[in-house]
Amino acid sequence: MTTIPGLHHVTAISGPPQENLDFFTGTLRQRLVKTTVNFDAPDTYHLYYGNRAAQPGTILTFFPFVDAGPGRAGPGMASAYAYAVPKGGFDGWMERLGDAAVDFDGPYERFGARVLTLRDPDGAPVELAETDCVSDEALDGFHSVTLWLRDLAPTARLLTDAFGYADAGSETAGGIERLRLVAPGHERGNIVDLIRSDARATARPGAGTIHHVAFRARNDAEQRGWQDRLAGFGHRTTQVIDRQYFNAIYFREPGGVLFEIATDPPGFTADEPMETLGQALKLPAQHEPLRDRLERILPPLRRRA
Numbered sequence: 001m002t003t004i005p006g007l008h009h010v011t012a013i014s015g016p017p018q019e020n021l022d023f024f025t026g027t028l029r030q031r032l033v034k035t036t037v038n039f040d041a042p043d044t045y046h047l048y049y050g051n052r053a054a055q056p057g058t059i060l061t062f063f064p065f066v067d068a069g070p071g072r073a074g075p076g077m078a079s080a081y082a083y084a085v086p087k088g089g090f091d092g093w094m095e096r097l098g099d100a101a102v103d104f105d106g107p108y109e110r111f112g113a114r115v116l117t118l119r120d121p122d123g124a125p126v127e128l129a130e131t132d133c134v135s136d137e138a139l140d141g142f143h144s145v146t147l148w149l150r151d152l153a154p155t156a157r158l159l160t161d162a163f164g165y166a167d168a169g170s171e172t173a174g175g176i177e178r179l180r181l182v183a184p185g186h187e188r189g190n191i192v193d194l195i196r197s198d199a200r201a202t203a204r205p206g207a208g209t210i211h212h213v214a215f216r217a218r219n220d221a222e223q224r225g226w227q228d229r230l231a232g233f234g235h236r237t238t239q240v241i242d243r244q245y246f247n248a249i250y251f252r253e254p255g256g257v258l259f260e261i262a263t264d265p266p267g268f269t270a271d272e273p274m275e276t277l278g279q280a281l282k283l284p285a286q287h288e289p290l291r292d293r294l295e296r297i298l299p300p301l302r303r304r305a
């Protein structure tokens, strides 16, 4: 049986792009691996951050809407993602953030490991989770994503029965019940936490919120298999959409969160070499005729070397 190995990417909405770029490539030491536009609304950037090799499971993307109003996480939305801190690196991160006068909450214990939470320029939580993974990256891609739900069971069933995740237990802290599901294998981003809170809250999309969560398919055949498999579980997916760097299908999981299944190939070197990923504005063929106009209206970006 094919299973989902873990996260492919997480896509969020931000305010102005420069602050976003400075935070993720500066404070969090991620690599800008693609500068492109929102294929469905090309007068807005789509910025992709990842590890040096731009691998699935490390990719965080943003639609930076210059005039996006502030959003708010709530039930039916992914409420946080966590980066994996490689073994031995956690104390160094606390020191580094302290030296840079970057505020954070924690560390606190979650399933026996330390986690701290900082805020991105839009106030969205960015969690750093201590792991046993060995890596020379400052952060080794995703540790997990957290989905905020009114009822955990239907989403948990989808993840276990369809995706192949295993129930790793639950814990309650600060009035928040957290159920952990773990994908088999030890790929990056193989954890999904489901939380339920007694606090009354209503999700509102906008800057500082997560738009969707994408899981990996290793290739196109696996992705077609997921369309059939999910149909068998009563989830109708979209047709396959060409996203230039991967093929994508989408569906809304029972708790209301938008899920995507994205293929590993062709990857971010599809239209530029590994050495210069992210440095130039890349447009898919259908938007290339708009290049002159887009280069005039998109705010210029100061990238790090």
Ligand code: ZN
Residues within 6 Å of the ligand: 009, 011, 212, 214, 248, 260
């Ligand atoms: Zn996506």
